[in-house]
Amino acid sequence: MTKQNKRYRRPRWHISQFKVEEVPGKVRFHDLFLPIALMRAIQEVGYEYCSPIQAMTLPYALAGHDCIGKAQTGTGKTAAFLITAITDLLEHRLEEQYVGEPRALILAPTRELALQIAEDAKALTKYSRLKVAAVVGGMDFDKQKQQLHEQRTDILVATPGRLIDFMNRKAVFLDQIEMLIIDEADRMLDMGFIPDIKTIVRATPRTENRQTLLFSATFSQDILNLAQRWTNDPVRVEVEPKVKTAEDVEQHVYLVSSEEKYPVLRRIVRQDEADRVMVFANRRDIVRDLAENLKKDGIPCQVLSGDVPQNKRIRTLDGFKEGKFEVLVATDVAGRGIHVDGVSHVINFTLPEDPEDYVHRIGRTGRAGKKGVSISFACEDDSFQIPAIEEYIKRKIDLEQVPEHMLDDESAAAMVVEKAAEKAAKAEADQAAAAQTAAEAEQPSETSEPVVADASETETSEPVKAVDNAAAETPVEDATAAEPEAPVGEVTAIDVAESEDGPEITVEVFVQESDDTDEGTADSEATKTDSDKA
Structure with a gap:
């Protein structure tokens, strides 16, 4: 067989390469x-x-x-x-x-x-x-x-x-x-x-x-x-599932009027945590109107419903999976058999007539171990669907009032500003901490022990050494009474100043006179200062 005619053969696969332990x-x-x-x-x-x-x-x-x-x-x-x-x-x-x-x-x-x-x-x-x-x-x-x-x-x-x-x-x-x-x-x-x-x-x-x-x-x-x-x-x-609704989905049902639905929807999808949102409605005309209104308000979205050509539906799903737009507005045609990872929110603009569709809809979020949020709007028309959904999912649905920051645009804007301010403050604090850490790393020192950049807040072993040296050179009235290991006094102030020769540390010490001195000076305050070039 010539080299040209020689065919490459892949190594044969054996079942021994697929190891799965036996579990009772x-x-x-x-x-x-x-x-x-x-x-x-x-x-x-x-x-x-x-x-x-x-x-x-x-x-x-x-x-x-x-x-x-x-x-x-x-x-x-x-x-x-x-x-x-x-x-x-x-x-x-x-x-x-x-x-x-x-x-x-x-x-x-x-x-x-x-x-x-x-x-x-x-x-x-x-x-x-x-x-x-x-x-x-x-x-x-x-x-x-x-x-x-x-x-x-x-x-x-x-x-x-x-x-x-x-x-x-x-x-x-x-x-x-x-x-x-x-x-x-x-x-x-x-x-x-x-x-x-x-x-x-x-x-x-x-x-x-x-x-x-x-x-x-x-x-x-x-x-x-x-x-x-x-x-x-x-x-x-x-086979009955143990839990019909996903455990990783945080479910909310808001009591709203028909007129409040869209403004609340718009404020929800504008939240920072709403990364990828699926909005469900029961009819195609509602889906089209929602998409048009969201686009007018500057929110990128696309439609997925039965009247969309199949090739376009495939492109729409691919675009949503790739993050090309934030919001997908769909009928229940997208509720079954569609797997999109990373959906943070599912919003039921209208509650489904079939309770099973409720489970399929909210199952689009909270996948692969990630947390998700489901928000349903219950107005005077949708509320009739709630008992059937509760019976199907075997749990009580708590009806909630719409949070205040979703009720009007001013509150929603204030919420956004507040969150932005919190982020900015945290970033500024992190930046200041990083700058302080860098300054401490660059601070020169004669010993291996660190020198504190702000000595007025923190005391380290380096200034204490300066105090001991100063005390050793300062004459004491009764040297025999002083013990070598006794503290010189209490540090009352430390000042750090920059000079041409480097940082200059000034330490102020309060010294209590011993009992052997004269009574007139026993309660007097003595202030000793020493300058030590670091």
Whole structure:
């Protein structure tokens, strides 16, 4: 083999490179005997132990059982069904596969969630030859079609409407589907997608010839009826989160009138601690009006709602993640499946009609162990939503009056000025301390002991030595009565002056005469001074 034809081969990865200690009560991914290529990707994304939904679902799903799972967003269900699908496809390879014929289909209710699932799938298939594609509405149809026809597709992530468009144009065929996954089925039901999903399911193989995984945040009777029709003897898994609202989120609900909402919002986003803010409203027209008013007031912001084209929504999210603007005003389309680190505040301009959306909204802050703040406005219209939210999150919501510094622009401005003054005073104090430290470091000294720059405030051993020397040279009336170790007197004043030869220290000492002297002079005060060149 010539040097030109020699191919570089990467070192083979071994499972021994992925070490995870056994912990009682926890399930490691090692314990599930997953394919090596998948385990390598799992190590790279940072997974070590299964979450509760993963630990309960994967043993059954990997064994080929249908599953219906009840789990909230953020519990790890995405990884649960992706690991199942990837394992199945790797262990059962096809000798021949045509373009436009995916083997696994994942349905999601929103474009953002579908794209997020596709990103996670690509990360987990990084070291395998499986191909992932996404077809969602609001993006270029021809580009998505070209992507499907250029190469085979193993895992297809789709929103129902766009998938039916591809099916009607004979660009996608579902007769080879081995695994069907329906995520957030309750959301599909609420958004009116059930007729489309029925059409899609009918195009796939029969229930006994495919594996079906269905996940929902709630198990309503409608969801259970659909699960019975679309699954074959399913295993039912339910995982309730211990805490439905994030512990790292400081929650406030302010009682305001409709007219006070926007002025209070404007003052909140102008606070120094409001680094990155997400503002939620229930309707698109409210979102547009809020964004326009914020821009007029000089606050950089962008809109994220269902009527924004998909490519622009992706650019908007990227810009917000990169800190190109401070405020993102959104409908609930951004409340699920969107992960943006560093969001300091979430503001509910209007309280959501669905209590679950409240949890999803405030979950955008307080992530990755960082503290966050959630502020909700409750006016005469929104207050009706509070009891349902309290029942859902299993805790009482304390209604608060708006803080005084948010009530009017003058108070808000005064608050900003006060904080600026505090910062300036602290900076000035730090600067003075640094200057004093530098002066002490530059002060000349004959000994290794430090010389104090301001002797009127602090006494050190150096001036005391000067006093002792002066006392030794000063004659005492009764030298025999004086003990060598006895103190000369009390230092009453120390003065430091600069001279051409260096700092000059003057020490004033009060000396009490001994009892052996004459009575006339026993109570007299004697002042002795000495100048010592430092």
